[in-house]
Amino acid sequence: MIEEIEKSFVKRFIKKTKQDRLFFELSGKKRQHGIERFCHNTEDLIDTERIAYSGNNLFLDEILRIIKQYKVPESCYIIACQKELDKKHVSFEDALGLVLGNGMAAIIICNDFAVIETEQYSGTPFRYILHR
DSSP: HHHHHHHHHHHHOOOOHHHHHHHHHHHTTHHHHHHHHTTOOHHHHHHHHGEEEETTTOOHHHHHHHHHTTTOOSSSHHHHHHTTTOOOEOOHHHHHHHHHSOOOOOOOEEEEEEEOOOOOOOSSSSSEEOOO
């Protein structure tokens, strides 16, 4: 189940040239390295045509306002640098509460959209809302 969610995310939102390597990393011993790729070089990985919104001004209220236009499933999936958050299934609002502002890269995967937060190194971290 987990592998299928991650595989679907990679196929829908990651550049074709990066898909095999990222899926390999996420599914094995190099998982942490695969997640850390989203710390600073997110746009090198993601299919930029899938970016619906991005910036360091996407705060919780703004993300919730934007996401209302999408069908939000009961449970979303988290990929995160923090082991206690990684591979968790939680509601979207709970996922945002757990992930936003933690300082490290994290991805919230829902059916047709994903929210990515990059590593925070000064000010607000850069965030992306991807939609397919």
